Amino acid sequence: MRPLPLFLALCLAGPASAQTCGGSFGGFVDALRQEAIARGHAPDSVTRFFAPVRHDPAVITADRKQGVFQMPFVDFARRLISANRMQKGRQLAKQYDATFERIKREYGISRGVLLAFWAFETDYGAVQGDFNTLNALVTLSHDCRRPELFRPQIFAALELFEKGDFSPARTTGAWAGEIGMVQMLPRDILDNGVDGDGDGHVSLKTSAPDALMSGAKMLSELGWRPNEPWLQEVTLPQGMDWAQTGLRTVKPASEWAGMGVQARHGQIAGDLPASLLLPQGRNGPAFLAYPNFRVYFEWNQSFVYVLTAAYFANRLEGAPVFNAGTPARGLSDTQMKDLQRKLAARGYDVGEIDGILGAGTRAAVQDVQQELGLPADAWPTRDLLNRL
Incomplete structure (x- = not known):
């Protein structure tokens, strides 16, 4: 499952929310009940909502294990993009053609975008997660690692329960509390849920039109620019200034084209702002990332x-299938953590020492490569680690 999305909310201040995390689980749930009543929810509704909640240790275990995001892009993409997912995606594009056409008209979002999320989040709805959603949200809120992310979702789930769209005992989903075919948190369902099939309910677990329309509305609210591209594979000229690559540098696409960057498929998108991405360095695949690409990070934080x-x-x-090129061998988990520690010691903000080559680590690597006179393509190698 994906790591937690960037949907941050502040906990309410005051006596009713004083116990923000930790302590006895029973006492924590009691405090949630009191806070819910203080928020104006009917006591009987609150009692029924919280009655079945239990602490789930498996949720905490899952929260600590996200090693798949340590894989390099080429390996990760080959693992996730199977022939079966390609075939199934094309079949579903035809099956729900009317829904995708409606999304295109109302939100300007192309069907491939929603199909890809649908595939990766739940294998087109086949694997939606079997964690009890309320247990997951309360367990993660009780845990003191990131309670501010999860606690507001409990009260959003309570609102869904009062609308008849959430069952405390039976609603299941991902370990982090996401629900349905495109995995949305309760707050996002409240804010962006769309009754795509017209039955009077937003059912993201059982209705593909509801899930797809809701996902499209959420992307739109997150800033998706209608009818614009998001990513394009390109080929690069000799003598490229690698220090200009990465998300920190933005130029009009026409300027990249003037530097010799060429599209492998289609045309460079005129004067749209774009960044040149090299996920595995100058000898690997290359992409132009347009403004809509950045919206993806509002859905998921993993590069x-x-x-x-x-x-x-x-x-x-x-x-077409991307040109994998011949990228230099990357670092192991242990080596990546060692690199992150060394970068942090030099004053760079690489975030958590987790062995994951995220945006912060990439930016630090690129800066250090420039400092050491190496090609600044933001791809860490054993040679870079040895020089540090």
């Missing part, structure tokens, strides 16, 4: 996941 989802959307719409 390798985001890039793979954006690329898969292109593939579902006819783009």
